[in-house]
Amino acid sequence: MEELIYKLKEQIIDALNLEEITPEDIDDNAPLFGDGLGLDSIDALELIVILDKHYGIKIANPADGKAIFSSVAAIADYVSKNRSK
Amino acid sequence: MIEVLGRNIFSPLGADLEQNYRAVRAGKSALRLRGDDSGWRGIPDRAVASLMEDGFVLEGFSRFESMVISSVSDALSSSGVDPESPKCIFILSTTKADVEGLEQGDSQYLSPAAAARKVARHFGMVNEPVVVSNACISGVAAQILAARLIETGKYDTAIVCGADAISPFVVAGFSSFKALSPQPCRPFDIERMGLNLGEAAATIILGRSCTAVRDSRSERGMTADEKDRWYLLSGALTNDAYHLSAPSPSGEGCFRAIVSALSGFPAEKLAAIGVHGTATMFNDQMESKAIERAGLSEVPLSALKGYYGHTLGAAGVLETVLLMRCLEDGVIPANRGFEEIGVGGKVNIVPEELHTDRKAFLKMISGFGGCNGALLYSREPADYELIAQADAHSAEGVNGSGTNSWTIGHKVRITPVGFELDGISQSFDTPGKPALTALYKQHIGDYPKFYKMDGLCRLAFVASELLLQDFRTAETGKAERAEASELTSTDVLIFNRNSSIAADREHIATISDPGNYYPSPSVFLYTLPNILTGEIAIRNGFTGETSLFIAEDGGVCDEILEASMASTDASRILAGWIDYRDDDSFGVDLKLYIRNQIA
Numbered sequence: 153m154e155e156l157i158y159k160l161k162e163q164i165i166d167a168l169n170l171e172e173i174t175p176e177d178i179d180d181n182a183p184l185f186g187d188g189l190g191l192d193s194i195d196a197l198e199l200i201v202i203l204d205k206h207y208g209i210k211i212a213n214p215a216d217g218k219a220i221f222s223s224v225a226a227i228a229d230y231v232s233k234n235r236s237k
Numbered sequence: 238m239i240e241v242l243g244r245n246i247f248s249p250l251g252a253d254l255e256q257n258y259r260a261v262r263a264g265k266s267a268l269r270l271r272g273d274d275s276g277w278r279g280i281p282d283r284a285v286a287s288l289m290e291d292g293f294v295l296e297g298f299s300r301f302e303s304m305v306i307s308s309v310s311d312a313l314s315s316s317g318v319d320p321e322s323p324k325c326i327f328i329l330s331t332t333k334a335d336v337e338g339l340e341q342g343d344s345q346y347l348s349p350a351a352a353a354r355k356v357a358r359h360f361g362m363v364n365e366p367v368v369v370s371n372a373c374i375s376g377v378a379a380q381i382l383a384a385r386l387i388e389t390g391k392y393d394t395a396i397v398c399g400a401d402a403i404s405p406f407v408v409a410g411f412s413s414f415k416a417l418s419p420q421p422c423r424p425f426d427i428e429r430m431g432l433n434l435g436e437a438a439a440t441i442i443l444g445r446s447c448t449a450v451r452d453s454r455s456e457r458g459m460t461a462d463e464k465d466r467w468y469l470l471s472g473a474l475t476n477d478a479y480h481l482s483a484p485s486p487s488g489e490g491c492f493r494a495i496v497s498a499l500s501g502f503p504a505e506k507l508a509a510i511g512v513h514g515t516a517t518m519f520n521d522q523m524e525s526k527a528i529e530r531a532g533l534s535e536v537p538l539s540a541l542k543g544y545y546g547h548t549l550g551a552a553g554v555l556e557t558v559l560l561m562r563c564l565e566d567g568v569i570p571a572n573r574g575f576e577e578i579g580v581g582g583k584v585n586i587v588p589e590e591l592h593t594d595r596k597a598f599l600k601m602i603s604g605f606g607g608c609n610g611a612l613l614y615s616r617e618p619a620d621y622e623l624i625a626q627a628d629a630h631s632a633e634g635v636n637g638s639g640t641n642s643w644t645i646g647h648k649v650r651i652t653p654v655g656f657e658l659d660g661i662s663q664s665f666d667t668p669g670k671p672a673l674t675a676l677y678k679q680h681i682g683d684y685p686k687f688y689k690m691d692g693l694c695r696l697a698f699v700a701s702e703l704l705l706q707d708f709r710t711a712e713t714g715k716a717e718r719a720e721a722s723e724l725t726s727t728d729v730l731i732f733n734r735n736s737s738i739a740a741d742r743e744h745i746a747t748i749s750d751p752g753n754y755y756p757s758p759s760v761f762l763y764t765l766p767n768i769l770t771g772e773i774a775i776r777n778g779f780t781g782e783t784s785l786f787i788a789e790d791g792g793v794c795d796e797i798l799e800a801s802m803a804s805t806d807a808s809r810i811l812a813g814w815i816d817y818r819d820d821d822s823f824g825v826d827l828k829l830y831i832r833n834q835i836a
Contacts, residue, residue: 167757171688193483197414197758205755214415 157228163202164224168195180225188223196221203227208236238621239384241467241614242394243316243442244558247308248435248545249287258562261570262590266544268421268433280405281754282412285421287435287546288403298355299347301335301402305356308438309398313360316442318394320360326392326793327366329353330379330399331550332765334368334736337404340745349736350789356398364392367797368787370736371767373513373604374474375399376439376553377612378784381472383443385800393445399554400438406741407434407549409748410761414482416517422547424514424540424572425521425586427579432515435546439555443469446618467561470597470613470624473497474782476729476774477607482762484519488527488582490609490780495531495601498611500624506615507536508595509569511560513602514540515547516574520603525582533599534583537591539563543573557600557612564616567592596620605762606771608783643802643810643830649703651696651825658703670820673699680706684776691740691763693817694772697731700825701773701811726808728781729770730801732794733816736787737766769815781807808832 161175164184168191182188185196196217203209209231211217220230245253249267250260267287271277277284295303309327313320320327334349347355353366369379376399383395401407411417411434418431446468475497477490484491510533512524528534541556548555563570569591576588597615613624650657653672655664665672670692676699677687687698740763748756762768770783782805788794791814798812813827 168759169688170685172685192480194481194759194762200415201413201755201757212415 153228153232156232157224160224160227160231163206164199167198167202178224181223183223184221199227203231207231209234238446238618239387239443239469240446241441241469241561242318242444243312243440244561245308245312245440246437246555246558247304247311247439248437248548248555249289250544252307253311254558254562257559261541261544261559261563262568264571264573266421266573268435268546276751277408278405279751280409280748281751282408284408284412284417285419285433286403286408287433289436299335299338301337301400302352302356304402304436304438305329305398305400306359308400308440309356309360309396312440312442313396318396318442318444320362320396322394323363324393325362326364326386326395327353327357327360327362328379328383328395328397329356329366329368330375330397330554331368332370332372332375332401333407333549336406336741337402339741340404340406340749348734348738348787350734350787354789365788365790365793367793370550370765370785370787371604371608372606372765373547373549374553374602374608374610375550376555376557377472377600377602377610378474378553380441380443380469380553380557380612381474381610382797384469384472385804386796387443387445389796389800389803391796395443396440397443397554398438398440399551401436401549401551403434403436405748406744409756410744410764413756413758413761418516421574422516422542423574423576424512424516424542425525425538425578425580425584426516426575427577429516429518429521429579431517432542433546435548437545437548437551437555439551439558441554441558467614467616468618468621470502470615470621471498471500472612473610474784475609476771476780476783477609478774478778478780479607481607481768481771481775482605484523484603484607486523486526488523488530490607491523491527491601491603492530493780494609494611495527495533495599498599498613499531502597502613502620502623504533504536506595506597506620507533507599508564508593509537509539509560509598511539511541511556511598511600514538514542516542522580522582523603524601525580525584527582528584529582535585537569537593538572538584538586539569540572540575540586541570543575553600553602553610557614560598560600561614564593564596564598567594569593605765606767606783607774608767608771640833640835641803642833644833646809646829646831647704648828649700649825651700651823653821653823656703668821689759690772691743692820692823693737693739693766693815694763694769696817696823696825697769697815698772698776700815700827704811704827704829705777726781727777727779728801728805728807728810729773729779729783730786730798730810730812731770731784732786732788732791732814733766734787734789735816735818737764739817739819740764773811781805802830
């Protein structure tokens with residue numbers, strides 16, 4: 153799980169162009185939206201693309217993303233249970 | 238006063254306005270699920286869309302150009318307007334123009350400005366055309382531009398055509414935004430699930446109501462039918478300065494556009510409000526809030542996307558002329574797709590057709606980049622007096638201390654090898670795109686969103702920061718940036734030649750291989766060139782007009798700036814040329830104009 157979490161952080165930093173942030177800067181359990189990393193609704197849609205592209209997970213309704221994307225640990229948990237690649 | 242001289246809609250529902258009008262009255266729509274299990278036109282995404290049948294393409298022209306030419310040609314036919322006149326200008330409203338040519342390879346592609354020029358030449362027009370590309374509000378913004386240019390006296394008539402072709406490019410983009418409804422769209426309805434895309438062209442020919450135009454009409458043996466005569470009383474453009482892709486939840490910018498376009502015009506005289514009504518959750522909710530705040534809750538709404546889908550650059554023109562035609566028969570058309578109210582603001586919308594004898598309507602529209610627009614049309618020339626008085630009043634009030642002369646506050650030029658601020662130049666250590674990041678780090682550094690921007694927006698952002706950073710430190714100081722008195726007082730008017738070509742190529746790369754099809758919402762967003770004006774508006778809290786114009790030649794841009802200066806309430810205008818062809822080929826020539834105050 154730790155490896156997946158680190159990989160996800162790298163993928164998030166890359167896809168969202170979080171230029172001045174390293175995986176070490178992101179707390180596994182900190183909120184990604186609002187305060188935390190300050191991600192917004194377009195970033196949430198970009199996270200949906202990450203899950204599709206790297207893990208074969210399709211999320212049709214962006215509203216479902218709210219719970220899944222609450223933190224990197226939450227994403228890792230969801231990915232490990234639902235991934236198809 | 239500005240008068241309507243010609244109109245057309247060229248869509249899947251018909252080749253002229255009468256055919257379209259009859260189809261809508263009969264409840265018809267071309268919205269259907271396109272493609273099959275393997276996808277649509279080479280992409281896995283399927284969509285409900287309103288698309289042209291084959292067979293309308295003219296020899297030597299693309300699908301997009303053919304729609305534009307067919308629409309303009311029909312609108313001209315009964316207008317009495319001479320397109321070859323040196324007092325006539327062509328204004329094309331589009332989001333992506335011929336981009337489906339770029340999807341097929343560079344040799345098939347004409348830039349929006351080049352396509353506009355090709356169409357203008359086809360009609361023998363002598364003046365350089367201009368493209369308005371303000372995302373979804375382009376069609377309304379183009380009509381406002383037409384009125385402004387006519388008011389300067391340089392032109393008597395303006396042919397405004399709004400058009401977009403629907404290709405995998407836009408379907409993939411809107412799909413990545415999860416904005417597409419799997420069913421025919423349902424504007425303002427509780428069960429709405431998003432928008433449908435539609436392709437169409439629509440034309441409105443505007444002219445000065447003056448004897449010159451009337452005379453040329455009667456010379457051609459035409460008499461203007463009183464019944465069909467419409468007047469553009471007023472228009473307004475604003476920015477939310479809130480978010481690039483989501484509207485302000487309170488409908489702030491939309492509300493201000495409506496109030497400004499109405500200029501005190503009484504709600505009791507409005508037959509209808511032509512809403513944007515995309516059927517996305519956020520848009521319709523936002524519009525309902527803005528309408529309620531503007532005191533227009535009792536005015537019936539007309540939402541036309543259940544017939545046509547969202548026709549992008551055509552929408553502002555198409556929905557304006559169709560509502561006009563309906564009102565000529567005293568009809569507000571049925572709101573196709575609407576059954577049960579699903580918005581929070583108090584609005585008057587019903588499924589079925591209504592009858593009215595009122596003679597004025599408001600058209601409103603909002604789009605990506607945070608921009609909003611509104612137009613007020615009437616069939617009663619006397620209504621103009623209501624607006625004219627309101628304008629005179631505001632001239633004494635809001636702009637009482639202002640003049641119509643402007644001073645250049647600051648100017649910046651950027652090339653791939655260096656930049657020049659107020660005449661002092663500096664070379665870049667590393668030329669090209671990396672220089673923009675270096676500029677950001679050296680002079681700005683407090684806005685990580687910079688790294689999310691595409692090349693064109695990075696260029697626009699650093700240029701505007703260089704101009705305004707100096708302005709703020711010299712006159713207001715950075716801390717005062719968001720002070721309320723500053724908010725409404727700056728317009729952003731940007732000109733360019735290559736639209737968003739670099740982002741267009743990047744988006745195409747994400748969708749051209751079906752085995753590696755991952756369209757990115759953030760890449761697609763930047764294929765709307767006006768996004769750069771939204772970035773500047775958000776950063777600085779600018780809530781005035783934000784517009785992007787594309788032209789082959791700079792001359793028409795100077796005319797647009799001059800016309801805007803004569804009509805705006807703003808105390809500052811950020812205006813100039815920002816172009817980005819690729820990472821090694823870009824340029825900026827941007828100025829901050831400050832209105833001179835009466836001493």
